[in-house]
Amino acid sequence: MKQITLTIISFLILSLASASAAELHFFVGAGLRQPVDRLVEDFQQKTGHRVVLDYDGGGRLLARITASGMGDLFMPGSFFYIEKLQAEGKILSWRPVVAHTPVIAVAKSKADQVRTLEDLAKPGVRLALGDPKAMALGKTAVTILERAHLKEKVMPNVSVYGATVKQLTLYVAEGNVDAAIIGRTDAFQFRDRVNMIPIPDEYIEVETVPVAVLTTATNLQAAVALQDFVSSPDAIKVFENFGFLPLK
Amino acid sequence: MESLFFLPLVVMTLFMAAVPAALLFYVSPAEILRAVSSAEILFALHLSLTTSILAVSASLLLGVPTAYLLARRDFFGKAAIDTLLDLPLVMTPLIAGVGLLFLFGEKWLGRAMAELGLRVLFTPWGAAAAQTFIAAPILTRSCRAAFEAVDRKYELAGQTLGLSPSRVFLKVTLPLARQGLISGTILAWARALGEFGATLMVAGATRFKTATLPISVYLNISSGELGLALACSWVLLLSGVILLFSLKWIGRSRKRHLQAGGL
Numbered sequence: 001m002k003q004i005t006l007t008i009i010s011f012l013i014l015s016l017a018s019a020s021a022a023e024l025h026f027f028v029g030a031g032l033r034q035p036v037d038r039l040v041e042d043f044q045q046k047t048g049h050r051v052v053l054d055y056d057g058g059g060r061l062l063a064r065i066t067a068s069g070m071g072d073l074f075m076p077g078s079f080f081y082i083e084k085l086q087a088e089g090k091i092l093s094w095r096p097v098v099a100h101t102p103v104i105a106v107a108k109s110k111a112d113q114v115r116t117l118e119d120l121a122k123p124g125v126r127l128a129l130g131d132p133k134a135m136a137l138g139k140t141a142v143t144i145l146e147r148a149h150l151k152e153k154v155m156p157n158v159s160v161y162g163a164t165v166k167q168l169t170l171y172v173a174e175g176n177v178d179a180a181i182i183g184r185t186d187a188f189q190f191r192d193r194v195n196m197i198p199i200p201d202e203y204i205e206v207e208t209v210p211v212a213v214l215t216t217a218t219n220l221q222a223a224v225a226l227q228d229f230v231s232s233p234d235a236i237k238v239f240e241n242f243g244f245l246p247l248k
Numbered sequence: 249m250e251s252l253f254f255l256p257l258v259v260m261t262l263f264m265a266a267v268p269a270a271l272l273f274y275v276s277p278a279e280i281l282r283a284v285s286s287a288e289i290l291f292a293l294h295l296s297l298t299t300s301i302l303a304v305s306a307s308l309l310l311g312v313p314t315a316y317l318l319a320r321r322d323f324f325g326k327a328a329i330d331t332l333l334d335l336p337l338v339m340t341p342l343i344a345g346v347g348l349l350f351l352f353g354e355k356w357l358g359r360a361m362a363e364l365g366l367r368v369l370f371t372p373w374g375a376a377a378a379q380t381f382i383a384a385p386i387l388t389r390s391c392r393a394a395f396e397a398v399d400r401k402y403e404l405a406g407q408t409l410g411l412s413p414s415r416v417f418l419k420v421t422l423p424l425a426r427q428g429l430i431s432g433t434i435l436a437w438a439r440a441l442g443e444f445g446a447t448l449m450v451a452g453a454t455r456f457k458t459a460t461l462p463i464s465v466y467l468n469i470s471s472g473e474l475g476l477a478l479a480c481s482w483v484l485l486l487s488g489v490i491l492l493f494s495l496k497w498i499g500r501s502r503k504r505h506l507q508a509g510g511l
Contacts, residue, residue: 160452
């Protein structure tokens with residue numbers, strides 16, 4: 001009898017402990033690392049929940065979520081990945097957070113040679129783009145060039161394709177290429193070494209950064225609390241500090 | 249005593265066999281066929297073989313003499329050089345790649361080399377340079393151990409019999425160190441063939457230009473083409489296995505030849 005009572009008590013204590021302090025597994029697009037790191041630290045301090053941050057490219061995270069069948073929340077750099085999981089019934093709820101906008105980053109030393117999107121077609125300009133199949137921004141760049149009817153003239157200027165956006169950012173920041181189409185936030189991070197040239201609105205589709213609770217979430221209350229936290233107006237301000245733009 | 253060792257042997261063998269088996273389980277023969285008939289994968293395979301052969305040749309040219317000096321001579325700064333040569337072994341390849349990017353970039357060597365008409369960044373040469381940086385220390389390490397294991401008495405005997413120092417090296421030292429040199433070459437080649445991080449940074453991931461087989465695997469995983477990526481890795485694995493066996497076979501046939509009395 002005493003043993004049973006003890007078991008019940010310890011069970012209660014354990015379940016209470018897990019109700020008050022949950023551990024959340026949060027899949028986050030690698031490009032969102034800086035603001036999310038800061039926000040999650042705040043969240044942990046305020047709530048006592050523990051958040052395991054799992055950063056990687058959206059496509060690879062998608063593969064891991066599908067393969068593992070685990071995890072609580074997912075915040076990729078593009079809504080595209082949420083759509084894919086929605087089709088498989090793996091999204092409980094999602095919320096838009098901020099905009100992910102492509103820009104042209106130009107090495108400071110080449111600032112007077114590249115001032116507009118059209119300048120990318122000038123002979124001799126060395127451009128870095130993302131691989132159109134493996135990188136969302138690579139696909140975006142091709143779409144932009146197609147819409148601006150510049151693809152045929154610009155493509156011969158591509159001297160290298162990258163597999164990650166940080167790789168492209170490094171190339172342009174180091175001056176190994178003259179320009180690259182990267183995320184506004186990536187260019188913002190290196191704003192002392194690259195100039196940011198906006199791309200005309202008619203050529204771009206602004207990507208929405210969403211945050212979703214997965215159907216595999218183990219502690220729903222804590223997961224929703226984190227979702228609320230990273231999509232709150234205060235959180236959006238933190239994102240803006242790192243070069244993201246608010247959604248219109 | 250020895251019979252106790254069989255359990256770890258069996259566990260290890262199973263573990264090493266299980267990973268490729270798991271990979272194979274996810275690929276259909278049709279996908280492998282698609283991979284080996286895809287122009288992109290064939291290009292990547294060809295590029296991987298070319299750049300790794302270049303890297304291993306460069307590593308041999310640089311590594312064998314270096315290893316010989318480190319094994320046979322004492323000189324000022326030897327300990328420092330020795331440590332420096334081990335550095336790439338513990339360096340994350342991605343960081344090695346960033347270092348090479350800076351070195352061959354505009355601000356350092358890039359401009360001077362471009363004036364000589366040699367472009368390293370974003371070209372297959374960059375891939376070969378990255379692979380050499382990673383593979384050469386491995387080769388040097390094995391060769392050094394091999395030279396150290398050669399009994400100096402044989403070299404001295406050769407000299408007493410009137411062989412010039414260069415002939416002693418070619419006729420005595422090299423043949424005696426052969427096994428170590430071959431295994432060092434195998435290790436270095438395997439490493440060069442599978443090299444990813446450094447190559448990605450220096451050469452980029454341009455399909456049909458600088459995308460080696462490991463980079464192709466990465467691109468295909470990132471675009472969700474898991475089947476194609478796994479098929480690629482099988483092509484890579486198979487070429488690795490063929491390579492390993494052929495080099496081991498060369499080593500063995502030579503050994504038999506030696507045992508039969510030839511030198």
